[in-house]
Amino acid sequence: MDSFVRFMEEKFVPIASKIGAQRHLVAIRDSFMVTMPLMILGALVVMFNNLPIPAYQNFMNGIFGEGVWQTFGGSVWNGTFAIISVILAFLLAYNLAHGYGKDGIAAGTVSLASFFALGGATGMSSTGLFVAIIVGIVSTELFVRLIGSDKLVVKMPDGVPPAVARSFAALFPAMIVVSLFGLVAAIFAAFGVPDIINSFYEVVQKPFMGMASTYPSALLIAFITPFLWFFGLHGANMIDPFLQTINAPAIEANALAVSAGEAAPYIVNKPFIDSFVNLGGTGATLGLVIAIYLVGRRNKAYNVVNNLSAAPGIFNINEPMLFGLPIVLNPIMFIPFILTPMVLITTAFWSTKLGIVPVATVMPPWVTPPVIGGFLATQSFSGAILAAVNLIISVLIYMPFVRIGVLQEIKREQAAG
Incomplete structure (x- = not known):
């Protein structure tokens, strides 16, 4: 993992930084x-x-x-x-x-x-x-x-x-x-x-909008934003120009279809991502906050960062966690930070595709707390339930990696002492 991070820092990050600028x-x-x-x-x-x-x-x-x-x-x-x-x-x-x-x-x-x-x-x-x-x-x-x-x-x-x-x-x-x-x-x-x-x-x-609303494209969106963030690049800002060209027409098309009594045609849009995937911010880090409270209390540094990150995380602001824990360039957190959004978008996409949850047609402000955002985006309690289920899934994914991180910190402190 360390060699991979070094390679990406040397080869990928400079190119991505130029693209972002x-x-x-x-x-x-x-x-x-x-x-x-x-x-x-x-x-x-x-x-x-x-x-x-x-x-x-x-x-x-x-x-x-x-x-x-x-x-x-x-x-x-x-x-x-x-x-x-x-x-x-x-x-x-x-x-x-x-x-x-x-x-x-x-x-x-x-x-x-x-x-x-x-x-x-x-x-x-x-x-x-x-x-x-x-x-x-x-x-x-x-x-x-x-x-x-x-x-x-x-x-x-x-x-x-x-x-x-x-x-x-x-x-x-x-x-x-x-x-x-x-x-x-x-x-x-x-x-x-x-x-x-x-x-x-x-x-x-x-x-193009129809192609972008497929499951493979949804997985790509879920992967690329946290992947960029892991290397300290603002993933959301970098891909936002591409996503918004899909997002705005998709939201309008969904809203017009619903107002006409028809089925909303586009599953993947901004309220879908915000309400069911970015729970607490990119990487669904509200799940990480809860996981640290559950299994990471033995580490003082984790607790300090977690207490500072909890309130912003409820409103989907996770920079304190990204740079404070940190998640950026943290090999232990690389896997859950990338994996969690991909799992959540899978459950959300197929729940919507199969008709279990209505398509997201309303765009709540991105700072709307999870679960509430799921209800507002879909105008359905099933949307709130899906968001809650996804939040629980994110906690379960992060928990073993928090344990690993805490154990490594304890070993490091003992070696230093």
């Missing part, structure tokens, strides 16, 4: 982080409008009138999921331009205009998410290069307000970039593809 991935990640409150709110209003309890529906209809009270949820939906691609097109360009040290607002505005020039009016919701990412990256790369050309800058005389000078500096680059996307839309229309965004969604994005 890649400006395009960082811009995508930061953009999705801004949209996260909107996605949570959008999922919550779907729950508000479609809570499958007849007494609740009758109560709300009796007080506010049938269908009238659902206007609130519909309006909030229009301000969240219904325009999520539009928001992302702006934010991605804004963040990416900042990474280049350029005017983020100008780049965001150009990206937004380019998105609509390409036909964004037909794909403002999550159906246009992939295209919005492509447009945000391509338009910003073009804009950054063009705005750096002295030949395209309209120089204003001294004394002109800075805001006016910046707008004229971006005049020709913005016109060129937006025109190029308009030209692309015209070429596609000439070849019989008038709706680029929905065509792209049907041909590329939708099949």
